[in-house]
Amino acid sequence: MTTPKPTCVHCGQPYGRRATTDEVVRWDTPTKEVEQFYTDRLTGQTIITGKMVVLDGEPNPPPRYTGNGIVVKNGHAYLSGDNHRMVMYRTIWDGESWVGGYEPFCTLRCALDYARKAYARATAARPRVVSK
Numbered sequence: 001m002t003t004p005k006p007t008c009v010h011c012g013q014p015y016g017r018r019a020t021t022d023e024v025v026r027w028d029t030p031t032k033e034v035e036q037f038y039t040d041r042l043t044g045q046t047i048i049t050g051k052m053v054v055l056d057g058e059p060n061p062p063p064r065y066t067g068n069g070i071v072v073k074n075g076h077a078y079l080s081g082d083n084h085r086m087v088m089y090r091t092i093w094d095g096e097s098w099v100g101g102y103e104p105f106c107t108l109r110c111a112l113d114y115a116r117k118a119y120a121r122a123t124a125a126r127p128r129v130v131s132k
């Protein structure tokens with residue numbers, strides 16, 4: 001179940017966007033160490049400059065989301081250079097929260113228009129003070 005967008009109390013238009021949070025997902029995947037090297041043009045020698053860890057085939061898929069929210073988006077997954085695990089941002093919505101707008105109005109313009117009309121009504125309804 002999700003909560004629908006709030007609607008503006010003045011114009012009745014729905015407004016706002018889902019209030020989401022990003023969580024970092026990390027998981028293990030097969031990797032391998034490869035040597036980095038280059039060939040010296042003068043001597044023809046191959047010189048090893050270091051080692052790096054790369055994916056060994058296709059990476060494992062991210063773990064399933066197990067929370068109570070709704071997955072809005074799975075970000076781009078990549079192999080972390082720090083710990084050689086996969087890492088990805090996952091955007092979650094709680095299914096209820098909305099942000100944006102000028103609650104309970106869709107826009108500041110609507111809020112001001114509402115205030116202006118309310119003021120006009122109040123002014124018109126006020127009994128006139130008759131001077132003696």
Ligand SMILES: [Zn+2]
Pocket residue numbers: 008009010011012013105106107110
């Ligand atoms: Zn409005």
